[in-house]
Amino acid sequence: MLLSQVAATDAFSALRERMVREQIEARGIRNPAVLGAMRSTPRHEFIPKGAGPAYGDHPLRIGFDATISQPYVVALMTELLKPEKTHRILEVGTGSGYQAAVVSQLVSWVYTIEIVPELARSARENLARLGYANITVRAGDGFAGWPERAPFERILMTAAPVEIPAALIAQLANGGRLVAPVGPSRFQELVLVEKSADGRIRRSSHGGVSFVPMRRK
Ligand code: SAH
Numbered sequence: 252m253l254l255s256q257v258a259a260t261d262a263f264s265a266l267r268e269r270m271v272r273e274q275i276e277a278r279g280i281r282n283p284a285v286l287g288a289m290r291s292t293p294r295h296e297f298i299p300k301g302a303g304p305a306y307g308d309h310p311l312r313i314g315f316d317a318t319i320s321q322p323y324v325v326a327l328m329t330e331l332l333k334p335e336k337t338h339r340i341l342e343v344g345t346g347s348g349y350q351a352a353v354v355s356q357l358v359s360w361v362y363t364i365e366i367v368p369e370l371a372r373s374a375r376e377n378l379a380r381l382g383y384a385n386i387t388v389r390a391g392d393g394f395a396g397w398p399e400r401a402p403f404e405r406i407l408m409t410a411a412p413v414e415i416p417a418a419l420i421a422q423l424a425n426g427g428r429l430v431a432p433v434g435p436s437r438f439q440e441l442v443l444v445e446k447s448a449d450g451r452i453r454r455s456s457h458g459g460v461s462f463v464p465m466r467r468k
Contacts, residue, residue, distance in 0.1 A: 263295050266306040270294075274308045275326045285330045288356045289322065296381055297347040310461075315367045317346045318463060320409065325350050331430045331443050331457060332405050334358045341403040341422065343393030344410035344465070348374030351386050354407065361386040362400050364393045366410075366466060392468045396422040403427065410465040411439045425450050432462040 271289050280286065295305035297319060302311045310318040320328075328350070334340065334357040342351050345365035351374070355361045363386060365371040371390035378386050389397065393408070394416045401422035408419070408431035415431055423429050427446045432439035441457040 261293065263293060263306070264290075267291075267294070270306045270308075270322050274321075274323045278323055278327075280323075280326045280330050282330045284334075284357050285326055288329070288353045289326050291356065292349065292353045293381065294319075294322065294349060297349040297352070297377065313347045313370075315370055316463060317344075317367065317370060319347045319349050320462070324460060325353055327457075328407060328409075328430050328441070329354055329357070331441070332407055332428055334405055338404040339400070340405040340407060341397055341400070341419075343396075343406070343408045343419070344463075345371060345374045345388055346409065348378045348383075348386070348388070350407070350409055351388075352378060352381070352383050355383055355386050358405070359385065362389070362397050362403070363387070364389050364391050364397060366390070366392055366468065393465065394418065394467070398422065405429070406431075408432065408465070409462060411437075411462040412465045415442070415444065420444065420446075420452065432460045436464065437461045 267290050298305050310321045313319050338358040339360045340358050342363040345363040351361050351363045368390040371388050375388040396418045402424035404424050404427050406419055406423055406429040411432040423446050426448050429444040431442050433442045439460055441460045443455050445453045
C-alpha cells in the first residue's frame with residue numbers, strides 16, 4: 252500500500268476489519284455487500300463519548316433509553332433484509348443513525364423514524380456531517396409508519412413491538428421483506444415477514460434478540 256493510502260485510512264479501520272472477521276464473518280454472515288458496509292461505516296462516530304469501546308462485541312447505551320445494537324445483530328438484520336440498490340426502505344427506531352448509515356450504502360433511500368426528538372435531531376446532524384446523503388430522519392411515532400412515502404420494498408424495526416403494527420405490514424410493498432424483533436420486554440425473537448407478489452404474508456423466526464421495547468407516544 253502507498254503511504255498516502257495508509258494516511259487516508261482512518262485509525263479505526265483495523266478495529267473494524269477485526270470486528271467483521273471475528274464477530275460477523277465468524278458467525279456466518281456472508282453477503283459481501285453487507286460485510287463491505289460494516290467495514291466502511293465509522294461506528295465510533297455514532298457513539299457518545301464515554302459510552303464504551305465502539306467496536307466491541309456488544310450493544311452500547313446512547314442515552315434516552317436507547318442502545319446502538321451489537322455489530323453482529325446489525326449485520327444479521329441487514330443480511331436478512333436482502334437490500335438492493337433500487338430499494339426504498341423504512342427504518343423504525345433511528346437511535347444513533349448507525350443502522351441507517353449501514354443500510355443506506357446498499358439501497359437507494361432510507362426513511363427513518365425516531366420517537367425521541369433529541370435523538371432524531373442528533374442523528375440527522377451526525378449523518379449529514381458524515382456525508383450520508385440518502386437518509387431522511389423524521390421525529391415521530393413509528394407505529395403509524397410513514398404513509399406519505401409508502402410502499403417500501405424493505406422495512407426494518409430496531410425497537411421491539413409486542414406484535415408487528417398492522418400499518419407497517421400494510422406499507423410493505425408486494426414482494427417486500429420486513430425484519431423486526433418481536434415480543435415482550437427485552438427478550439424477543441427476530442422475525443422476518445415476507446410479502447409475496449400477490450400480497451400473501453409468510454413469517455419466519457431467526458433466533459433470540461434483545462432490543463429496547465417500542466414505546467407509545
Ligand atoms: N437503529 C438504532 C438503534 C435504535 S434503539 C441505531 O443504529 O442506533 C431503538 C430506538 O427506537 C430508540 O432510539 C427509541 O427511542 C426508538 N423508538 C422506540 N419506540 C419508538 C416508536 N414508537 N417510534 C419510533 N422510534 C421508537
